[in-house]
Amino acid sequence: MADLTDAQVNRTLGDNLRRLRVAGRLSLDALAERSGVSKGMLAQIEKGSTNPSIGTLCKIANAFGVTLQTLLAEPEAHVEKISVADARNLWSGDGDGAARLLFGLDLMNLIELWKWSIPKGLTHRSDAHPVGAMEIALTLRGILTLTIAGxxxxxxxxxAVMFKADSPHSYANRHSAMCEFVLLVVEPRTRP
Incomplete structure (x- = not known):
């Protein structure tokens, strides 16, 4: 970070502070109370418009239980790559039926990316997800029959289809030898 300007460091610090605060589901008021740093100072830090003291940074880091390095670190490019064959199979149906969880993110929403394979004649029933949950399915091969709230x-x-997934729903292959689809599941966070 030695080559970065003060403005760049302040911008990175502000972005990291906002990211940690949002991930912790904290308001500026709650973080101010937890850290002992005023709400106004926290707002200025998030905007990147102030150069806080080391003491202030230590209070903020302690409030989150992270190091100063975490507060000051530049974001890294985060790329994950997986082969479908290497993904964990979490559901198996008759024949070659499979549901492989490719990725999951635990952000403000819980996000999962699945690759499904359903042989002809097979149906998978899913319980309702929490209120506000959505799913997006993209059929790659065959014909997917979705039943959503009847x-x-x-x-x-x-x-592709997008639907509210907060009622029971099912995925079926009634038409072809194999139906393959990619499924994105987005659920609102229901836990702290």
Whole structure:
């Protein structure tokens, strides 16, 4: 970080502070109370418009239980790559039925990316997710039949569907030898 200007350091610090605060579901008031740093100072730090003292930074770091390095570190490019064959299979159906969890993110929302394979004649039933949950399915091969709150939707290869997933729903293959689809699940965080 020696080559960075004060403005760049302050911007990085502000971004990291905001990220930690949001991830911890803290308001500026709550963080001020927890850290002993005024709400106004915290707001200025988040905007990158002030150069706080080391003492102030230590109070903030202690409030989050992180090091000063965590507060000051520049974000790294975060890339993860996985082969579908290497992904953990969390559901197996008759024949070659499979649901592989490819990635999961635990942010303000919980986000999961799945690769599903459902042989002809097989149905998978899913319980309702928390209120506000959404799913997006992109059919790669075959024809997916979705039943959502009693309503049936047919999703062919190269078609996508987005729906509220806070009621029971099911995925079925009634039409082809194999149906493959990618499923994105987004759930609002229901725990602290």
């Amino acid at each position: 309503r049936e939707e047919t999703v062919r290869a190269d078609q």
